[in-house]
Amino acid sequence: MIFQHTWQQVLTGEKTQTRRLVKPVHCAWSNEFDIEGQPIDITDVRIVYEESYATREVWRVGKTYAVQPGRGKKAVGRIRITAIRREALQDVSCDDALQEGAYPYGRGIWSTAVEEFAELWDSIHDKPGTTWNDNPAVWVLTFELALEN
Numbered sequence: 540m541i542f543q544h545t546w547q548q549v550l551t552g553e554k555t556q557t558r559r560l561v562k563p564v565h566c567a568w569s570n571e572f573d574i575e576g577q578p579i580d581i582t583d584v585r586i587v588y589e590e591s592y593a594t595r596e597v598w599r600v601g602k603t604y605a606v607q608p609g610r611g612k613k614a615v616g617r618i619r620i621t622a623i624r625r626e627a628l629q630d631v632s633c634d635d636a637l638q639e640g641a642y643p644y645g646r647g648i649w650s651t652a653v654e655e656f657a658e659l660w661d662s663i664h665d666k667p668g669t670t671w672n673d674n675p676a677v678w679v680l681t682f683e684l685a686l687e688n
Contacts, residue, residue: 554640
């Protein structure tokens, strides 16, 4: 998994959550669903290839992933996904923002962890439909450092 801006926080344990954009080809897999048909206790997210009915797993609870500081860069560690959920980007709580590695007063001025997170998000995501104000759907991946594969 690429953590171009926050890989050091992943390795120190300051970052234990990451949000990734939901793409139209993504599908959540679960054994339980709520009354509206939404998955409960998501076990994995897959890319579904409609034309062939095949799937490719993107993330799975319990699986480990390499931590890369950039695309094509050598892994600097590993993480294990412990939970997956789907939500709107702006549903991030203060506790979630802290788990994302955002800290209040990060720029030396009054700010909240959520404001810091929103600013970091927008520094990474600037395409239409992906910004903080667009409030896109995201996968929330909670993880821990993993010592081995």
